[in-house]
Amino acid sequence: MGSLQKRPETRSEGRSVPALDISGVSHSYGERRALDDVSFTVPQGSFTALLGPNGAGKSTLFSLITRLYNTRAGEISILGHKLSQEPGEALRRLGVVFQARTLDLDLSIRQNLAYHAALHGLPGRVARARTEEILRGSDLMKRLGEKARNLSGGQLRRVEVVRAFMHSPELILFDEPTVGLDIGSRAEIVAEVRRLVRQEGVSVLWATHLIDEVEASDRVVVLHKGKVLAEGGVAAIVAEQDAGSIRDAFASLTGLARPDLGNTPPLELQP
Numbered sequence: 001m002g003s004l005q006k007r008p009e010t011r012s013e014g015r016s017v018p019a020l021d022i023s024g025v026s027h028s029y030g031e032r033r034a035l036d037d038v039s040f041t042v043p044q045g046s047f048t049a050l051l052g053p054n055g056a057g058k059s060t061l062f063s064l065i066t067r068l069y070n071t072r073a074g075e076i077s078i079l080g081h082k083l084s085q086e087p088g089e090a091l092r093r094l095g096v097v098f099q100a101r102t103l104d105l106d107l108s109i110r111q112n113l114a115y116h117a118a119l120h121g122l123p124g125r126v127a128r129a130r131t132e133e134i135l136r137g138s139d140l141m142k143r144l145g146e147k148a149r150n151l152s153g154g155q156l157r158r159v160e161v162v163r164a165f166m167h168s169p170e171l172i173l174f175d176e177p178t179v180g181l182d183i184g185s186r187a188e189i190v191a192e193v194r195r196l197v198r199q200e201g202v203s204v205l206w207a208t209h210l211i212d213e214v215e216a217s218d219r220v221v222v223l224h225k226g227k228v229l230a231e232g233g234v235a236a237i238v239a240e241q242d243a244g245s246i247r248d249a250f251a252s253l254t255g256l257a258r259p260d261l262g263n264t265p266p267l268e269l270q271p
């Protein structure tokens with residue numbers, strides 16, 4: 001956890017309260033049911049992969065967690081704070097990296113980070129120290145003074161990842177942050193996130209449709225056609241499905257053909 005900013009107290013003592021608790025959440029667009037009675041948790045300190053093909057309902061769920069949409073059926077809580085009752089308390093513990101790019105290309109990386117920090121009430125001196133703290137060990141440190149538009153797509157994404165950690169959130173949502181990037185950039189982003197998660201001890205919900213982004217120590221929630229099909233550690237899900245790998249377990253749960261990655265860039269799962 002970052003040492004420069006004190007995190008708000010969590011509602012209950014210890015780590016028994018989940019970082020994120022989704023309980024009986026449904027959402028429809030007109031007649032189309034995008035989420036159907038979805039329940040799962042992200043335990044504190046966990047890296048939880050929300051694994052689902054295109055159209056599974058991942059972005060809809062993120063829109064509900066961030067209150068872009070109102071939750072009409074079910075309940076969402078962040079560190080014990082119900083979104084419906086204490087939205088401010090819940091949301092100030094949250095960081096988000098959306099799919100859409102949101103950096104100001106005419107500002108330097110340092111200015112982009114400082115701007116985000118200011119929005120969250122961090123004084124300039126604290127923001128500068130925090131930037132140094134979270135970029136320690138990252139090659140982005142050398143690029144702080146450069147305009148964002150000089151960076152590649154992958155580097156821009158990494159700055160957005162770093163930015164999400166600036167205000168020391170306790171839970172960070174990532175909505176398919178590697179979409180559209182080449183395999184090298186994808187690996188760098190995943191490495192940057194995992195480095196920061198270890199360093200900061202935050203809880204993560206990582207939405208992806210790319211199975212190769214899941215590591216053996218992760219928790220996994222399999223979402224398909226708006227329903228949760230499995231939730232648990234990688235080994236437990238593989239054993240439950242009597243499968244040889246998480247890839248086989250996913251194929252058996254969803255009925256989708258087993259994607260064969262080989263040594264080539266991963267195939268994206270299609271519904």
Ligand SMILES: Nc1ncnc2c1ncn2[C@@H]1O[C@H](COP(=O)(O)OP(=O)(O)OP(=O)(O)O)[C@@H](O)[C@H]1O
Nearest residue numbers: 029032033034052053054055056057058059060061
């Ligand atoms: N604004 C909308 N209006 C109508 N239907 C929508 C809308 N947004 C999403 N949907 C539908 O809801 C379902 C879930 O979509 P959602 O975008 O949440 O899935 P996803 O898992 O994030 O997929 P993707 O990776 O393609 O974004 C899909 O059937 C989609 O077509």
